Amino acid sequence: MSSGKKRRTQNDAAVSASLDRSPWVRMGVYLAFCMGAALLVMRVMAPGDASTPMESGLYAFFLAVSGMTVVELNHRRVNERNSRVVLLALSILGQVALMRFVSWIGTTNLLPYPIAFLMMPFVIAPMINSVLLGSPAGVFSAVYVSLFGSLLFGDENKTLFLCVSLMSGLVAALTLRKVRRRVQLLRAGLYSGITAFGLALVFGVVDLSFVGINATAEDWQGLGLAMGCALGISVGTSLLVSGFLPVLEGMFHLTTDISWLEQGDLNHKLLRRMQLEAPGTFHHSLVVASLAEAAAEAVGANAAMCRVCAYFHDIGKLNKPEYFIENQGDGQENPHDSLTPTMSSLIIIAHVKDGVDIALKHRLNPRVIDVIREHHGDSLVGYFYRRAQELKREEMQKIEKKLENPEDLPKVDQKNFRYPGPRPRSRESGIISLADAVESASRSLKKPTPAKIRALVEDLVEARVCDGQLDNCDLTIRDLAVVKEVFSKTLRSMMHSRIDYPKDDRKSDLEAKGAKSDNGPKTEKLGKIDKPDQPDAARKRAQRDAEAGAKSSDVPPAIPQS
Numbered sequence: 050m051s052s053g054k055k056r057r058t059q060n061d062a063a064v065s066a067s068l069d070r071s072p073w074v075r076m077g078v079y080l081a082f083c084m085g086a087a088l089l090v091m092r093v094m095a096p097g098d099a100s101t102p103m104e105s106g107l108y109a110f111f112l113a114v115s116g117m118t119v120v121e122l123n124h125r126r127v128n129e130r131n132s133r134v135v136l137l138a139l140s141i142l143g144q145v146a147l148m149r150f151v152s153w154i155g156t157t158n159l160l161p162y163p164i165a166f167l168m169m170p171f172v173i174a175p176m177i178n179s180v181l182l183g184s185p186a187g188v189f190s191a192v193y194v195s196l197f198g199s200l201l202f203g204d205e206n207k208t209l210f211l212c213v214s215l216m217s218g219l220v221a222a223l224t225l226r227k228v229r230r231r232v233q234l235l236r237a238g239l240y241s242g243i244t245a246f247g248l249a250l251v252f253g254v255v256d257l258s259f260v261g262i263n264a265t266a267e268d269w270q271g272l273g274l275a276m277g278c279a280l281g282i283s284v285g286t287s288l289l290v291s292g293f294l295p296v297l298e299g300m301f302h303l304t305t306d307i308s309w310l311e312q313g314d315l316n317h318k319l320l321r322r323m324q325l326e327a328p329g330t331f332h333h334s335l336v337v338a339s340l341a342e343a344a345a346e347a348v349g350a351n352a353a354m355c356r357v358c359a360y361f362h363d364i365g366k367l368n369k370p371e372y373f374i375e376n377q378g379d380g381q382e383n384p385h386d387s388l389t390p391t392m393s394s395l396i397i398i399a400h401v402k403d404g405v406d407i408a409l410k411h412r413l414n415p416r417v418i419d420v421i422r423e424h425h426g427d428s429l430v431g432y433f434y435r436r437a438q439e440l441k442r443e444e445m446q447k448i449e450k451k452l453e454n455p456e457d458l459p460k461v462d463q464k465n466f467r468y469p470g471p472r473p474r475s476r477e478s479g480i481i482s483l484a485d486a487v488e489s490a491s492r493s494l495k496k497p498t499p500a501k502i503r504a505l506v507e508d509l510v511e512a513r514v515c516d517g518q519l520d521n522c523d524l525t526i527r528d529l530a531v532v533k534e535v536f537s538k539t540l541r542s543m544m545h546s547r548i549d550y551p552k553d554d555r556k557s558d559l560e561a562k563g564a565k566s567d568n569g570p571k572t573e574k575l576g577k578i579d580k581p582d583q584p585d586a587a588r589k590r591a592q593r594d595a596e597a598g599a600k601s602s603d604v605p606p607a608i609p610q611s
Contacts (some may be wrong), residue, residue, distance in 0.1 A: 068131065075131045079121075082138040083113035089145050090200045105200050116193045124189065127182055132301045137186060140174040141194055147173070148198045163255050167279040169198070169210075171217040172241045176234065176290045179225040181303050187225060191218025213248045217241045217283070229306050229353070231291050238287030242280035249279065304414055309353035312414060319364055319411060329375030330366045333488060334359060336543065340484035341477075344535045348528045350476040358420035359481050361413060365404025365421070372396050375492075390437035391459075394430045394466045401425060401468060416477075423478045424485055426518040427470035434466040472521045479522035480532060483510060487536050497544045499537075506536045 068074055091106025120127055120134065127133045147170045155165035174194050179187025195214040199207040224237035249255045255275045298304055315321075323331045338359035345352040370376040372384055372393075385393045404421040441461050447453040473479040486509050494501055510533050513519055524532070 070129070071131065075121075075128065075134055078131060078134045078138060079117040082117060082142065083110050085138075085142045086110065086113040086145065086197055089142065089149060090197060109197055109200055112193065112196050116189070119189065124185060127186055130302075133182055133303070136297070136301045136303075137178055137182065137190070140177045141190055141197070144170055144174040144190075144194050145197045145201075148194075149201055152201045163249065163275050164278050166210075166213075166254055167245060167249060167275055168282055169214065170282065170286055171214045171245060172221040172238065172283060172286055173290070175218040175222045176225060176237065176287060177297065179222045180228050180234070180290070180294065180305055180307075181297060181301070184222055184226040187222030188219060191215060191222050194218060209252050209254070212252070213245055213254075216248060217245045220244045221283075227306070229310055231307060234287040234291045235284060238284040239280065242283030245283065246276050246279035249275070302415065304354070304416060306351070306353040308414075309351075309357050312417075313353070313357040313360060315360075317360075319367075319407070320360060323364065323367060327366055327370035327373070327376050329377075330363050330370065330373060333375050334361075334363055336488050337362065337481065337484045339543075340488060340536055340539050341481045343539050344480050344484065344532045345477060347531050347535045348476070348480075348524075350480060354416060355477050355480055357414075358417050358477065359484065361404075361408065361417050362421055362424045362481060362485065363400065363404065364407050365400035365402065367407065368400070368403045369396060373400075385433075389459075390433040390440065391465060394433040394437075397430055397433070398468050419474070420478050420481055423471055423473045424482045425468040426472035426482060427467050428513070428516060428518055429463065430466045430468070434461070434463065437461045437466070472518050474521045476523050476528070479519050479524045482518065483513060483532060484536065486513065487540070491540055491544065494544070497540075499541050502540045502544065503537045506533050506540070 087106040087110040090109040091102045120137065127137055151165065151168050151170070154160060154168075155162065159165075160168070171194075172191075174190035175187045178190045192215065195211050195218060198214055199211040202210050218241075221237045221241045224240055225233060228234065246255070255272065294305060294307070298308060320331070323334070338356045341355040341359045342352045344350075345355040366373050366376075371381075374383075377383060388396075401422065401424075405418055408418045408421055437459070438461055441459055444453055444458050448455050448458060473482050487506055490505055490509055491497070491502065494505065510529060514529070519529075
């Protein structure tokens with residue numbers, strides 16, 4: 050039953066992944082977006098607008114066509130997944146729908162014109178898409194939301210709305226280029242509100258002609274209300290986006306840097322368990338995380354994701370930690386000594402599958418599971434493969450000497466010593482794969498020098514490239530050059546040698562005095578009291594003084610101290 054359920058789950062996941070990358074599905078999303086934009090705009094006939102509703106709808110349709118063309122050609126991060134295109138389209142259409150609703154409120158004269166104008170939600174789509182899809186998607190949203198929204202107004206207000214909406218959206222998108230804390234959303238909302246209110250003052254939406262001697266309290270109240278409305282809507286939008294981020298991440302299978310940092314807590318129960326049961330693996334994971342994060346930062350990949358995925362990439366070793374060299378203490382017997390190379394390689398390779406199972410059980414992020422599955426690719430377990438070949442050669446020599454039966458010759462197939470894969474399919478996964486190999490190999494260096502570290506990094510990266518392990522990820526030759534430089538620099542800082550610290554002078558003097566006293570006169574026992582060795586004359590004189598004192602007093606004779 051469980052295996053059948055697992056197969057169904059895997060099949061469903063495969064179908065979902067296929068649909069998420071299908072170009073036909075993406076074209077359908079593009080068409081739906083264009084039709085939705087046209088319908089939202091064409092039913093509005095703004096006062097003072099010379100164009101008919103049908104003309105406005107056609108304008109919106111062709112604007113949407115141009116926008117989706119830009120997405121298809123220039124926004125690879127968005128169009129590589131159809132779910133991301135859906136998010137981009139829905140956020141833009143949703144903001145246009147809200148703008149249409151607010152513009153309708155303005156036509157009913159329920160609110161003064163300045164207040165109705167400043168109540169426009171200028172930054173919903175730019176904020177959502179900047180945080181979830183990146184700053185370029187946020188800028189795209191700001192531009193096209195402003196263009197669609199301007200069609201909701203009459204000719205006399207189109208330019209005004211376009212300028213205010215565009216500038217507010219751009220401020221929000223550019224402020225949220227790298228979001229690692231939720232407070233940055235509030236800051237972006239505040240800046241956008243200030244921008245909208247400032248432009249409203251510049252273009253005369255908010256009247257300042259009352260400023261002067263004759264200004265009344267009502268005039269100042271109106272100005273304060275307009276400013277509060279502009280700031281309140283923008284800050285409120287940022288709070289709304291912050292609250293809905295977890296929902297949107299789950300719906301569209303996205304992870305923000307905010308969530309990555311929250312998931313990277315070292316107090317996670319799996320990491321705590323690793324620290325106790327496999328301390329060597331835990332330390333290895335920390336170093337891999339530092340290497341991967343630094344390299345990802347240098348090449349423009351997701352550094353927060355690299356750090357968190359590196360923490361968990363070897364959790365499969367928790368099932369049999371004693372079979373991995375980093376967890377074997379001094380003097381501890383290596384269990385692989387009593388196993389065949391084939392069996393040892395099976396145990397080593399199994400940690401990938403075990404890691405995926407543990408990650409699924411604890412509901413780790415799908416991107417983390419992908420890295421666990423991919424971080425070894427289909428690379429060769431070289432040590433045990435070479436060991437198996439050596440044993441085979443030894444058996445062949447015995448067979449030649451007729452000491453063994455030819456049928457007992459073991460078969461050494463390289464396929465049995467390779468990880469199951471798949472190879473890394475993202476830049477982050479490729480970087481972690483390289484960092485894992487480099488950190489493990491660096492432990493074998495004796496007296497590491499900058500030249501040795503550099504040569505080690507060069508050889509390992511070149512070997513991975515020649516083996517085809519990086520063929521499916523987007524790391525370029527330039528990226529690999531940067532990654533190698535970062536790895537070498539980071540390892541040098543971690544493995545540098547220290548000078549011998551001089552001993553404390555006072556401690557040295559005390560040790561010298563102690564050594565001198567050890568070579569000096571030794572003591573002998575007199576009754577129960579030690580007495581120092583003395584020359585014969587001095588010893589006889591001391592004895593006479595002691596006898597004289599004993600006769601003159603009942604006090605026991607004192608033993609002279611040297």
